[in-house]
Amino acid sequence: MMMKMKNTKKSFRSLSETIHSLLGFKNETNSTWANTVCDIIKSLPSTADYENDYDDSFHGPDHDLDEVIISNIHDELATLNEEVSRLNAQRRQLLNEFLQMKGNIRVFCRIRPTVNGEKFGHQRPVVPVDSNGILINFAENKRKLYNFDMVLHPGSTQDEVFSEIEPVIKSALDGYNVCILAYGQTGTGKTFTMEGNPDCPGVVPRTIEALFKQAADSNHKYLFSFSMLEIYLGQLKDLLIPHARKTTDPLPPCLTIQTDPNGGIVIDNLVAIQVSNFNHAISLYRLGSQLRSTASTNSNKVSSRSHCMIRVSMTCSDATERRKLTNKIWMVDLGGSERVLKTKAWGRRFEEGKAINLSLSALGDVINALQRKNSHIPYRNSKLTQVLKDSLGEDSKTLMLVHVSPKEEDICETVCSLNFALRLRSIHLGKTEPNETRVMREEAMTKLQHKMQEIENNRNTFIKQIKKLTQKLDSLTKTSTHPNDKLDDLPSSSSLKAPQNPSQITITPKSSSKIPRFMKPTICSTRKSGTSNQTPYKKNIRPSRRKQLPLSRAESVNFPLKNMTESYSGSSISRASCLVGFNDDELDFSSVNESETNHNHRVVSNPTRLKKSKPEEQMKQGKSRNVNLAGKDSSFEYNSTIGSVASAKSFTGVDDSSTDCDVWCRIMPCDAINDTGYHNDDENEIDWVVISQGSIQLEDDLPAKCLSNDKIVLEDLTNHHSSQKCGNEQSRGLSDVLKEQTLMMYNIVLLGLGFKSLGFHNDFFQALLN
Numbered sequence: 001m002m003m004k005m006k007n008t009k010k011s012f013r014s015l016s017e018t019i020h021s022l023l024g025f026k027n028e029t030n031s032t033w034a035n036t037v038c039d040i041i042k043s044l045p046s047t048a049d050y051e052n053d054y055d056d057s058f059h060g061p062d063h064d065l066d067e068v069i070i071s072n073i074h075d076e077l078a079t080l081n082e083e084v085s086r087l088n089a090q091r092r093q094l095l096n097e098f099l100q101m102k103g104n105i106r107v108f109c110r111i112r113p114t115v116n117g118e119k120f121g122h123q124r125p126v127v128p129v130d131s132n133g134i135l136i137n138f139a140e141n142k143r144k145l146y147n148f149d150m151v152l153h154p155g156s157t158q159d160e161v162f163s164e165i166e167p168v169i170k171s172a173l174d175g176y177n178v179c180i181l182a183y184g185q186t187g188t189g190k191t192f193t194m195e196g197n198p199d200c201p202g203v204v205p206r207t208i209e210a211l212f213k214q215a216a217d218s219n220h221k222y223l224f225s226f227s228m229l230e231i232y233l234g235q236l237k238d239l240l241i242p243h244a245r246k247t248t249d250p251l252p253p254c255l256t257i258q259t260d261p262n263g264g265i266v267i268d269n270l271v272a273i274q275v276s277n278f279n280h281a282i283s284l285y286r287l288g289s290q291l292r293s294t295a296s297t298n299s300n301k302v303s304s305r306s307h308c309m310i311r312v313s314m315t316c317s318d319a320t321e322r323r324k325l326t327n328k329i330w331m332v333d334l335g336g337s338e339r340v341l342k343t344k345a346w347g348r349r350f351e352e353g354k355a356i357n358l359s360l361s362a363l364g365d366v367i368n369a370l371q372r373k374n375s376h377i378p379y380r381n382s383k384l385t386q387v388l389k390d391s392l393g394e395d396s397k398t399l400m401l402v403h404v405s406p407k408e409e410d411i412c413e414t415v416c417s418l419n420f421a422l423r424l425r426s427i428h429l430g431k432t433e434p435n436e437t438r439v440m441r442e443e444a445m446t447k448l449q450h451k452m453q454e455i456e457n458n459r460n461t462f463i464k465q466i467k468k469l470t471q472k473l474d475s476l477t478k479t480s481t482h483p484n485d486k487l488d489d490l491p492s493s494s495s496l497k498a499p500q501n502p503s504q505i506t507i508t509p510k511s512s513s514k515i516p517r518f519m520k521p522t523i524c525s526t527r528k529s530g531t532s533n534q535t536p537y538k539k540n541i542r543p544s545r546r547k548q549l550p551l552s553r554a555e556s557v558n559f560p561l562k563n564m565t566e567s568y569s570g571s572s573i574s575r576a577s578c579l580v581g582f583n584d585d586e587l588d589f590s591s592v593n594e595s596e597t598n599h600n601h602r603v604v605s606n607p608t609r610l611k612k613s614k615p616e617e618q619m620k621q622g623k624s625r626n627v628n629l630a631g632k633d634s635s636f637e638y639n640s641t642i643g644s645v646a647s648a649k650s651f652t653g654v655d656d657s658s659t660d661c662d663v664w665c666r667i668m669p670c671d672a673i674n675d676t677g678y679h680n681d682d683e684n685e686i687d688w689v690v691i692s693q694g695s696i697q698l699e700d701d702l703p704a705k706c707l708s709n710d711k712i713v714l715e716d717l718t719n720h721h722s723s724q725k726c727g728n729e730q731s732r733g734l735s736d737v738l739k740e741q742t743l744m745m746y747n748i749v750l751l752g753l754g755f756k757s758l759g760f761h762n763d764f765f766q767a768l769l770n
């Protein structure tokens with residue numbers, strides 16, 4: 001029947017060619033008739049159209065229907081995505097207006113409740129008046145009212161604090177640099193506000209959670225990285241790598257503050273770990289908190305003796321409307337301001353208090369200069385202001401939480417803190433804001449808030465529809481077409497992709513592991529031929545049978561890195577800059593964004609989980625390993641998540657300028673570490689890391705030698721020498737060398753014979769040697 005239809009259509013189309021043969025067949029079939037009929041036929045749809053129609057009907061109604069549905073879904077998705085992008089832009093604009101009205105710099109004041117049976121004093125010295133005002137009673141008849149964007153009374157909860165902070169998190173996702181500072185006298189609750197406790201989590205965990213949640217709800221894909229440092233006695237210290245405990249321990253690399261060509265601040269050598277979810281980030285935060293400098297003082301049992309700074313950087317390359325491609329949010333728990341005479345601090349505590357006060361005073365000066373719109377802003381007067389340079393002021397959002405004590409005896413410090421905060425607040429509002437202006441501003445802000453809410457609701461509805469349609473499309477096409485998928489094309493995201501199997505780590509072989517080791521190309525030949533790019537493969541991690549390590553702790557391995565290009569390939573770590581992907585089950589390296597380039601070297605470390613877990617579990621999940629590195633002149637021990645790697649100039653006992661530093665290095669399962677964290681050499685089962693010129697090799701039961709290090713590549717050698725034990729590492733190394741030498745000699749002889757057969761004689765070889 002179909003065939004018949006097709007034939008009918010064909011003969012019908014060919015009628016125009018044969019029509020003239022009918023002329024004279026009947027009286028009315030004259031040339032005018034023939035021309036008219038031809039014209040009618042020509043005006044009909046083309047043959048191709050017919051054939052398409054025919055083909056469609058031939059493939060059956062179901063197929064046809066699916067095609068139509070899929071194409072409709074695609075159209076709908078495109079429209080919805082456009083709509084979401086439009087709403088995003090609108091919301092972003094409104095939020096920006098809202099925050100402009102609120103002030104790019106906002107100041108909240110939080111009054112600490114009385115704790116541990118404290119008394120106020122004679123009269124209540126600090127009284128919250130309303131949501132904006134705080135009254136200070138100096139004496140019977142002497143009072144002063146301070147106004148802030150928000151006053152959080154002593155009974156305020158962490159929820160209330162965070163609800164005020166939430167809008168700036170949206171700004172961070174919109175590409176603005178954000179800075180949240182907790183300021184105040186020592187013991188007034190800064191750490192409580194920022195960190196909180198397990199029952200009442202503070203700003204840091206809530207902000208990180210909100211960042212991940214809001215990023216997931218958006219129709220963009222973000223890459224987050226986490227860093228944590230402290231400024232102790234005027235020096236920057238990375239909190240994600242261990243501090244040296246003994247004088248022989250290698251010093252962590254020096255953190256230096258640089259400005260990139262766009263005026264952004266870059267901290268050289270600061271560990272930046274890519275985090276893919278809240279749990280990753282929070283485990284790093286806990287880890288960093290453990291390394292903070294704290295001490296007991298007269299004012300506070302656990303007093304922070306430094307400024308603790310948490311940085312979450314985010315990159316989103318598919319949202320062109322974002323302010324910056326990469327931006328950051330700083331959360332800073334400032335050291336407590338203190339009157340050294342009052343706290344009776346001496347020695348080290350005195351030095352710490354002095355350093356804190358100096359940098360806080362520098363922060364005050366910067367704020368003053370910003371307020372006065374001075375041409376010179378004294379950022380360089382302290383490390384704190386240098387680090388925050390691009391996150392304070394006009395094009396960023398700053399939130400200061402000033403903390404005050406409820407006690408009468410602290411009234412001087414309270415007034416100092418409030419005056420300091422007022423200076424900050426007046427940057428955006430001017431000294432006094434008339435009441436009517438304030439009311440009008442607040443009304444406008446409420447309207448904006450309603451509009452934003454409306455947009456948010458519409459946006460959420462569209463996003464739900466997109467998700468539904470995507471699922472439908474998936475079931476129809478069996479492929480994922482979620483809008484976020486297109487973001488996997490990002491260079492950075494693709495290189496940070498997680499392996500599927502938790503028990504595997506992505507490592508890159510330097511050459512085929514099937515050929516004997518002595519036949520592998522040497523480092524030099526690899527470099528010369530430029531064949532150092534490797535293809536990734538996976539290595540199963542053998543579950544450990546040893547005793548459990550009591551508590552994992554983070555340390556880093558430092559490898560001196562030679563000067564090298566900033567290019568990055570596969571899983572090699574460029575000295576210039578790199579990030580480490582830190583997932584539950586993987587190790588992955590990636591090049592970092594442009595703003596982080598031009599560094600001498602970077603440090604990479606994968607700190608371990610803090611919670612105790614069975615070693616078998618850890619190994620199964622590929623989570624934890626311990627590394628023991630022994631340098632020529634000294635050794636240090638490393639205990640960290642699988643694949644933790646770091647680069648540093650200061651590797652103990654190794655001359656960084658030498659190309660042949662002699663470093664033996666090995667990785668072993670974490671439970672081979674005894675309670676003191678040191679490696680037990682008698683153990684038979686040891687996983688080794690081989691670091692040879694520019695490469696690391698990861699394998700079971702294989703001794704290792706580190707020669708040089710301009711690139712580090714993880715390499716599997718599971719198939720080789722698996723029966724070797726740690727005791728024969730020297731002899732094995734020797735046999736390798738002998739094999740290589742023999743092969744080389746053999747090649748030279750062959751070459752010589754070849755030359756000879758070509759007619760070159762002794763005089764040629766003599767000339768060559770001369």
Ligand SMILES: Nc1ncnc2c1ncn2[C@@H]1O[C@H](COP(=O)(O)OP(=O)(O)OP(=O)(O)O)[C@@H](O)[C@H]1O
Binds near residue numbers: 300
């Ligand atoms: N809002 C609050 N609710 C309950 N307890 C609080 C609150 N604020 C502070 N505290 C308690 O007060 C004590 C001191 O707080 P915290 O250590 O956070 O002060 P700090 O300002 O960080 O001090 P420092 O500058 O010396 O580090 C802690 O025991 C803390 O639990």
